[in-house]
Amino acid sequence: MQTILYARVSTSDQTIEHQEAQARQSGFLIDQVVADHGQSGLSTSLRERPQGRRLFDLLRAGDVLVVRWIDRLGGNYGDVCDSIREFLKRGVTIRTVINSMTFDGATTDPTQMAVRDAMIAFMAAMAQAQAEATKIAQRAGIDHARAMAQVDKYRGRKPSYGRSQFQLVQDLLAQGKGASEIAKLAGLTRQTVLRIRDAPQQAEAALAAWDL
Known part of the structure; x- marks a missing residue:
């Protein structure tokens, strides 16, 4: 049995070290860190990420998988749900640093399973919605910067006098x-x-x- 932290960063202001420190500060005893860098995008599945593939090979029944939030476990709603279901079937417990959520496959009660799966689906949907909103905002920022660059180019150099x-x-x-x-x-x-x-x-x- 081991506790594995899976971390993923896709921007320059994120670091693996920060995610690991945050997990340890939350009380997790991490045995191993598996991390992907620069693997962003809603269409990139967990299995398509180099260390994501490794994660599927490493995890066994009784292991604990720690993630900052469930959006680390996939590129979109379907991928996140599929990855979590796969790990739960293996007997892996998934825990999140944010809000200290715990998901496992221990329960066999249909009602409890339905509640658990509904919560996972809701969280995965919210994660994708946030990712899409962020992507739209980033694109808008890039388009605005390009437009302003064209305007500045048209206007020429700003006068040094008023x-x-x-x-x-x-x-x-x-x-x-x-x-x-x-x-x-x-x-x-x-x-x-x-x-x-x-x-x-x-x-x-x-x-x-x-x-x-």
Whole structure:
């Protein structure tokens, strides 16, 4: 009999060490850690993950399988349910770090089995819904970043001066002051003042493009 922690991380802000530490802090005495890295995706089943396959080979009757949450045991609702059923049939007890849930195949009472299976199904469905929501949010974030990059590319480089500074430079140039003196008064570099002086229409267009 052994207690195996199965951990899976798919992003840079997750670590196997953190999941192991969290399990141990929750009172689990871990004999072995089996971990997969970078195996994300709703279509990737537990058996398709390198260490997921190993997990099926390792677990025997009487073993305890510890996971942070049941979503670690599959890529989607069906996979999670199938994996849990398989382990329970083998006589493996599954325990979660979050909420300290325990699932085993000890009961033979039909009603208790139905309640257990319904809870597993509900949790698996919620896990997939959360994964899909996260995926949609990530895609939206990526699309937004790309759109903003295209906007920035179209607008060109953001001006190093504001509307008030542009107007001040224009006024001081009209008064006949030199570029070095204007730069000091406006808080700009001499090169910026010269760009405004030599191409005032382009300088003002840059402000308009950036809504400045």
